[in-house]
Amino acid sequence: MNTNVVEKAATPKLSIAMEERKALRANPAKAVAEKLDFWYGTNQALKNINLVIPENQVTALIGPSGCGKSTFLRCFNRMHDLQADTRYSGSIMLHPESVNLVGKDVDPIEVRMRIGMVFQKPNPFPKTVFENVAYGLRLRGFSNRTDLAERVEKALRGAAIWDEVKDRLTDSALALSGGQMQRLCIARALATEPEILLFDEPTSALDPIATAKIEELITELRQRVTILIVTHNMQQAARVSDFTAFMYLGELVEVDATSKIFTNPSKKATEDYITGRYG
Amino acid sequence: MSAVMTIEELRRGLSWRKNLDKVFVVVGLLILMSCLGLLALLFLDLVRDGASRFGWDFLTQFPSRKAERAGILSAWVGTSMIMLVTAIVALPVGVAAAIYLEEYAPKNWFTGVIEINVTNLAGVPSIVYGLLALGLFVYKFGFGQSVLAAGLTLALLILPIIIVGTREALRAVPKAIREAAYGLGATRWEVTKDHVLPYSTGGILTGLILGLSRAIGETAPIITIGALSFIAFLPDSPISGEFPFVNFAWLRSEFTAMPIQIFNWVSRPDQAFQQNAAAAAAILLGMTLAMNAVAIWIRYRFRKKINW
Numbered sequence A: 001m002n003t004n005v006v007e008k009a010a011t012p013k014l015s016i017a018m019e020e021r022k023a024l025r026a027n028p029a030k031a032v033a034e035k036l037d038f039w040y041g042t043n044q045a046l047k048n049i050n051l052v053i054p055e056n057q058v059t060a061l062i063g064p065s066g067c068g069k070s071t072f073l074r075c076f077n078r079m080h081d082l083q084a085d086t087r088y089s090g091s092i093m094l095h096p097e098s099v100n101l102v103g104k105d106v107d108p109i110e111v112r113m114r115i116g117m118v119f120q121k122p123n124p125f126p127k128t129v130f131e132n133v134a135y136g137l138r139l140r141g142f143s144n145r146t147d148l149a150e151r152v153e154k155a156l157r158g159a160a161i162w163d164e165v166k167d168r169l170t171d172s173a174l175a176l177s178g179g180q181m182q183r184l185c186i187a188r189a190l191a192t193e194p195e196i197l198l199f200d201e202p203t204s205a206l207d208p209i210a211t212a213k214i215e216e217l218i219t220e221l222r223q224r225v226t227i228l229i230v231t232h233n234m235q236q237a238a239r240v241s242d243f244t245a246f247m248y249l250g251e252l253v254e255v256d257a258t259s260k261i262f263t264n265p266s267k268k269a270t271e272d273y274i275t276g277r278y279g
Numbered sequence B: 001m002s003a004v005m006t007i008e009e010l011r012r013g014l015s016w017r018k019n020l021d022k023v024f025v026v027v028g029l030l031i032l033m034s035c036l037g038l039l040a041l042l043f044l045d046l047v048r049d050g051a052s053r054f055g056w057d058f059l060t061q062f063p064s065r066k067a068e069r070a071g072i073l074s075a076w077v078g079t080s081m082i083m084l085v086t087a088i089v090a091l092p093v094g095v096a097a098a099i100y101l102e103e104y105a106p107k108n109w110f111t112g113v114i115e116i117n118v119t120n121l122a123g124v125p126s127i128v129y130g131l132l133a134l135g136l137f138v139y140k141f142g143f144g145q146s147v148l149a150a151g152l153t154l155a156l157l158i159l160p161i162i163i164v165g166t167r168e169a170l171r172a173v174p175k176a177i178r179e180a181a182y183g184l185g186a187t188r189w190e191v192t193k194d195h196v197l198p199y200s201t202g203g204i205l206t207g208l209i210l211g212l213s214r215a216i217g218e219t220a221p222i223i224t225i226g227a228l229s230f231i232a233f234l235p236d237s238p239i240s241g242e243f244p245f246v247n248f249a250w251l252r253s254e255f256t257a258m259p260i261q262i263f264n265w266v267s268r269p270d271q272a273f274q275q276n277a278a279a280a281a282a283i284l285l286g287m288t289l290a291m292n293a294v295a296i297w298i299r300y301r302f303r304k305k306i307n308w
Helices: A002-010 A013-026 A067-076 A108-112 A128-137 A145-158 A179-189 A206-223 A233-238 A260-263 A268-274 B007-053 B057-062 B075-106 B109-120 B126-140 B146-171 B175-183 B186-217 B222-223 B258-266 B269-307
Strands: A029-040 A043-055 A058-062 A086-094 A114-116 A195-200 A228-229 A244-250 A250-255
Touching: A002 A233, A029 B057, A043 A058, A043 A067, A043 A145, A043 A228, A058 A067, A067 A195, A067 A228, A108 A114, A108 A244, A114 A179, A114 B075, A128 A145, A128 A179, A145 A179, A145 A268, A179 A195, A179 A206, A206 A228, A206 A233, A206 A260, A244 A260, A244 A268, A250 A260, A250 A268, A260 A268, A268 B109, B007 B269, B057 B075, B075 B109, B075 B146, B075 B258, B109 B146, B126 B222, B146 B222, B175 B186, B186 B269, B222 B258, B258 B269
Parallel strands: A043 A250, A058 A228, A058 A244, A114 A195, A195 A228
Antiparallel strands: A029 A043, A029 A086, A244 A250
């Protein structure tokens, strides 16, 4: 099965990999992690991560369970700050302003207002569909009814769920199907027009059809927003991402254009992982 | 065929294990039924003893030296007013304490000590609260032997119940929901007020009502602070016809309460008063059961609306 992945990913051929390399050069860096370390208490979960996240591209983080990919993702919106006894060092610079997202003097709430996140399990609020999407806007002080309605519609359209919920805006979000809930969560994150959208294994709780819709959506969204996605599913990484970073034991082993990683990885560990020899 | 045993052995072993299962069901049911049966028996006994006294008059008449003319008007009105004060005081204080402990307090030895003591407070004998209230509310603060003092005393008594109940309700809100709100840039207070509190309202109200149904039957602390057992007048109404439509004189009023009235009647030698006591006790028990029923209903309503 895993050899299939390699074959499928191989079809784009090297010339496309070249294009992606060009894309990396053409797209300015949206965020740059430099010498990033992270600790839970005394346990160092991330070691010296250096990674460039290109603007308006999809970057996938892959690696076996416990390799630190979710931990790394959660550094971008300072989710770890909700837990006691966690510590960052190094930097994740958000451009063009060059704000260090993990800097001690940077307010984690400000960071979360700029970086959106979609979680592993769909987690809509037990409120109406409309209020779910409007919540981020309300936090930012939007209260004008028509303005809110317009922005909510735009976000729902952006998440490809408008047609399914336009007549159910006042229904509870918990009445939606799992796939719809996840797209609603994407709409909720999109409503405030984040600069980077983080996806933490967004389809691991969904069936294949719902998964396909989300993947299609991610491919469309990259036009508008920089995307960082953690996935356990290597076919998914191959399908949706422009760049893939392979992590192992808290370290970044290799990062390259996705087609390159899946056809011709330069590190042995990466090759072993994507061909299913471990993980 | 399984390698470790023959099919006969397997079946024999399985039927033995399934019989054990049945034994547990029978034992469990027996114990449950005897508990419920005892309560039902008690209730029926009270109803039978007090049967002759039930009626509108019993509810609308003041106590009297003549058993057949005595009613529980001042007692149930007093109890209701005390419960009102208790609820109004205990709910915000208890919920605020629970929110602090659950959402804000850092996990260190100090909050650990506080948590253990909150749980311990639930086990403090109620007479101790009565003594505290007598010294503090009645004398020091000068509230006197009033509805206010009684309500505050019972509020103290049920605070631990409300705090523990509220914390459980808050804890039941999934971490994923909090993360969703934080992820959008909410502050801790926004997460609490927009999400955690609304989603745990059912559990909080359940805790409140369970606390109140404990308080409604408390006798010792109320006697300690000096409830009267014979009151032939009602406190002023909390609602008045003129602006500002509320009135606080009732808070300073002297009072009696259901358990006091029952205690008073039951300690009289006259058989007729025993009937009054039984009837009042049945009504008090009915009030408690009704409150518990409301708690169950609220929990059911909120569970139906929010299922994670």
